[in-house]
Amino acid sequence: xxxxxxxxxxxxxxxxxxxxxxxxxxxxxxxxxxxxxxxxxxxxxxxxxxxxxxxxxxxxxxxxxxxxxxxxxxxxxxxxxxxxxxxxxxxxxxxxxxxxxxxxxxxxxxxxxxxxxxxxxxxxxxxxxxxxxx
Numbered sequence: 001x002x003x004x005x006x007x008x009x010x011x012x013x014x015x016x017x018x019x020x021x022x023x024x025x026x027x028x029x030x031x032x033x034x035x036x037x038x039x040x041x042x043x044x045x046x047x048x049x050x051x052x053x054x055x056x057x058x059x060x061x062x063x064x065x066x067x068x069x070x071x072x073x074x075x076x077x078x079x080x081x082x083x084x085x086x087x088x089x090x091x092x093x094x095x096x097x098x099x100x101x102x103x104x105x106x107x108x109x110x111x112x113x114x115x116x117x118x119x120x121x122x123x124x125x126x127x128x129x130x131x132x133x134x
Contacts, residue, residue, distance in 0.1 A: 002077070005079050015094040024074070025097075026102070026103040028094070029093065048079070048082065048120060050118075051119040069106075070097065071097065073096040073098065079118070
């Protein structure tokens, strides 16, 4: 298991290699990419803040659940903080498992739970407008 909160670009290839395992027949990745629109408003970028230690613990709990529930082999999760530009990844998840259904289910569970439970907040950066936190 590898979990981190970083201020720099995330290497998808590095996360894939971290979860590669001879017992795994599937590796599924998810890249949460910053788009140019949020709720119908054009954004210049997103800004993320986190309670790092608690976020890592929460994500670790999610991965542990996936080990039990979906029988995954491994998972690597990295979330960015600070300013993330359009088309850059704000979060990357890689999950390995013996079978694809397990890997897909676990990957989806992890991203859904991060959005719901992890103490990570984002703010839209809109040219000439006040900040909008989510």
